[in-house]
Amino acid sequence: MESCGMNVIxxxxxxxxxxxAISGIGIIAAGALVLSDVGDFNHFLESRIIAPPVVLIFAGCIVFFIAFLGCYGAIKENYTMLIVFAGALVIIFTIELAVGITAAVFKTDFSNGMKGTLKSTMMNYTEADKVAWDNVQRKLECCGVDGPEDWETAKVIESGTLPTSCCEMTDTNSKCIMNGGIKVHTKGCYEELEMRVRNGATILIGVGIGIAFVEIAGVVLACCLASAIKREGDK
Known part of the structure; x- marks a missing residue:
């Protein structure tokens, strides 16, 4: 005979x-949002900056599956499944907490590394670097690391000119020249990329840590119900 308290739990x-289960979808969406926002610029970003949203998407998929496991264990009053569910929640809690902490760490220490990468790719300027620079300068409407003057310092293109992606032009055969009558993006790309990554880190921290602590309630509820089921079985 079920007790009233056990039914409530x-x-x-x-x-x-x-x-x-809905939060699992939310976790996947948050990870995908951050990944799509900064993933286009992965040529300039360290793998540890791309890793947290990928891990969060993976964790969200597991959360979605585990939620159904918990529902089934609760309705069927299956002691073993509830214990497995509680254990899985603890693991997911640890993963999401780690993602939140990692995001918080790279939010504060990635800046110098990113600026160094931007400057080194500008100095080397291989074909892959050129494509990546054109991509980031067009999408973020920026130019150079701190500004257009960086291209003159790098001396990897014709003196006095800028990459065409630094200018707002429709004719790609025209030259992008400072004070040449064509609008030049004056913002540096480092500042724009830094803002994108920091915003992404804030989302990951909020979602990762926020939902992780909600999961503690799930562990407590699962353990309480499992304990109640065991007591009923021992009678």
Whole structure:
């Protein structure tokens, strides 16, 4: 015979897992949003900056699956499945907390590394670097690391000119020249990239740590219901 308290815990846990399944979709969406925002510029970003959103997407997929496991275990009052569910939640909690902490760490220490990468690719300026620079300068409407003057310092293109992606032009055969009558992007790309990555880190920190602590409630509920089921079975 089920106790009233056990019934309450069971249905609370069931509805918790429905919400938890929706949160899994939210985690996937947040990771995908950040990845799409900074992934286009991965030529200039370290792999550790790209890794957190990828891990978050993976964690979101697991959360979605685990939520259904929790729902089934609660309705069927299956002790083993509830313990497995609680254990899985602890693992996911650890992963998401790690993602949040990692995002917080790279938010504060990536700046010098990114600026160094931007400057080195400008000095080397291989074909891959050229494509990457054109991509970032067009999409972010920026020019150079700190400004257009960086291209003159780098001396990798014709003196007095800038990459065509530094200018707002429709004719790609025209030259992009400072004070040449064509609008030149004056903002540096480092500042724009830094803002993109920092905004992405803020999203990851909020989602990763925020949902991770909500999962503690799921662990407590699952353990309470599992304990109640075991007591009922021992009677």
């Amino acid at each position: 069971k249905y609370i846990l069931f509805f918790f897992n429905l919400i938890f």
